Amino acid sequence: MSTFHFELVAPERILYSGEVESVGLPAAEGDMTVLAGHAPVMATLKTGFLVIAEPGSADKRVLVQGGFADIGPKGATVLAERALFSEELTVDELDREIARARSVADAMEDGAEKEDALAAIVRLEDAKATLRA
Amino acid sequence: MASLKDLRNRIASVKATQKITKAMQMVAAAKLRRAQLAAEAARPYATRMASVLANLAASVGGDADLPRMLTGTGDDKTHLLVVCTAERGLCGAFNSSIARLAREHANSLLAEGKTIKIICVGKKGHDILRRTFAKQIIEFVDLREFRNVGYEQADMVGRKVIERFAAGEFDVATLFYSRFRSVIAQIPTAQQLIPAQVAGEAGAEAGGGGAIYEYEPSQNAILDQLLPRNLTVQIFTGLLENAASEQGARMSAMDSATRNAGEMIKKQTLIYNRTRQAQITKELIEIISGAEAL
Numbered sequence: 001m002s003t004f005h006f007e008l009v010a011p012e013r014i015l016y017s018g019e020v021e022s023v024g025l026p027a028a029e030g031d032m033t034v035l036a037g038h039a040p041v042m043a044t045l046k047t048g049f050l051v052i053a054e055p056g057s058a059d060k061r062v063l064v065q066g067g068f069a070d071i072g073p074k075g076a077t078v079l080a081e082r083a084l085f086s087e088e089l090t091v092d093e094l095d096r097e098i099a100r101a102r103s104v105a106d107a108m109e110d111g112a113e114k115e116d117a118l119a120a121i122v123r124l125e126d127a128k129a130t131l132r133a
Numbered sequence: 134m135a136s137l138k139d140l141r142n143r144i145a146s147v148k149a150t151q152k153i154t155k156a157m158q159m160v161a162a163a164k165l166r167r168a169q170l171a172a173e174a175a176r177p178y179a180t181r182m183a184s185v186l187a188n189l190a191a192s193v194g195g196d197a198d199l200p201r202m203l204t205g206t207g208d209d210k211t212h213l214l215v216v217c218t219a220e221r222g223l224c225g226a227f228n229s230s231i232a233r234l235a236r237e238h239a240n241s242l243l244a245e246g247k248t249i250k251i252i253c254v255g256k257k258g259h260d261i262l263r264r265t266f267a268k269q270i271i272e273f274v275d276l277r278e279f280r281n282v283g284y285e286q287a288d289m290v291g292r293k294v295i296e297r298f299a300a301g302e303f304d305v306a307t308l309f310y311s312r313f314r315s316v317i318a319q320i321p322t323a324q325q326l327i328p329a330q331v332a333g334e335a336g337a338e339a340g341g342g343g344a345i346y347e348y349e350p351s352q353n354a355i356l357d358q359l360l361p362r363n364l365t366v367q368i369f370t371g372l373l374e375n376a377a378s379e380q381g382a383r384m385s386a387m388d389s390a391t392r393n394a395g396e397m398i399k400k401q402t403l404i405y406n407r408t409r410q411a412q413i414t415k416e417l418i419e420i421i422s423g424a425e426a427l
Binding site: 007009010011012013014027028029039040041042043044066068070072077079081 | 171174175177178181182185188189283284287288345346347348349350354355358359362366369
């Protein structure tokens with residue numbers, strides 16, 4: 001299977017950079033999977049898991065909370081403000097993230113934004129449930 | 134003429150000061166390395182963000198209902214100055230040069246009859262600007278409790294700016310910080326935040342290379358999300374550059390302080406030895422002339 005270059009960049013540093021077979025993205029309008037030679041797309045991300053498939057090793061899962069995906073002819077880049085690799089993810093850490101997300105949501109006024117924030121919390125809770133299982 | 138004891142005390146005190154400045158220099162050198170690494174590590178995100186934005190801006194060009202953060206309010210009556218400085222002094226002209234740039238900028242805006250508002254990030258800049266612009270300072274962000282600036286602090290500042298912009302409190306926002314060139318050169322810089330400045334061809338080239346993009350959900354929705362983040366990233370970059378500049382400035386300031394102390398010790402020791410010899414000679418003359426008189 002052909003590969004392409006993928007980068008996951010957080011404000012503080014580059015979290016992942018390498019050749020991958022596919023990347024699953026939690027795009028704002030539904031999950032999508034990017035393979036080599038994908039048409040150029042720019043998409044916003046919601047809270048969810050990135051699934052990075054490297055050739056010859058197990059998939060890496062990364063929890064991102066919002067961000068952007070820039071899929072160009074040369075490769076794909078995800079800009080994520082908060083990203084946690086699932087191997088490093090613990091229930092405690094998720095609890096902290098949920099508490100943080102909740103405090104952000106509580107501070108918001110009712111509206112589409114708040115609904116998005118609440119939906120993000122639900123997805124974080126889901127992530128916690130899968131982690132426990 | 135100072136007595137020998139006075140001279141000895143003076144030398145001892147200068148030596149003690151020299152030890153402190155030397156220690157501060159070494160601490161600053163270590164911190165500078167870390168700050169530089171942090172600034173470098175943060176660069177990819179900022180450049181990617183800029184190229185994504187440049188791509189987007191190039192493709193939406195001419196659309197009427199673009200977000201106001203990109204196009205501006207169509208007015209430039211009220212200016213917001215976000216002045217980032219250090220929390221500590223003893224770093225040469227670092228704080229005062231940023232404050233000076235901000236003050237010049239503010240004065241020229243005032244001379245044009247514009248209204249200014251100032252947000253101070255960092256205690257030192259606040260202390261300096263408070264003297265001249267006490268009424269214009271609308272907020273003071275204290276970062277003393279954070280040992281290293283992180284994205285969260287930048288986010289906090291960014292949120293404040295965006296909230297005020299959304300409330301229509303200002304038309305143009307400018308960020309002031311010091312760009313880190315080298316240990317001896319830090320350049321105070323003014324950078325326009327709102328309306329967002331889009332990188333030119335360089336940014337577009339680094340990005341998709343003119344590919345036709347699909348947008349999900351839509352260009353405007355992405356811009357709406359991207360612009361506030363871009364603002365935060367610029368503040369974050371500014372804070373990191375500032376951190377590196379501060380340590381660099383402190384390092385060179387402490388280096389010259391250590392050198393000055395060394396020179397002073399040399400001079401004082403010379404005076405001390407001369408005085409001591411003069412006294413011995415005087416005593417000898419007294420003894421000899423006393424013996425001759427017998």
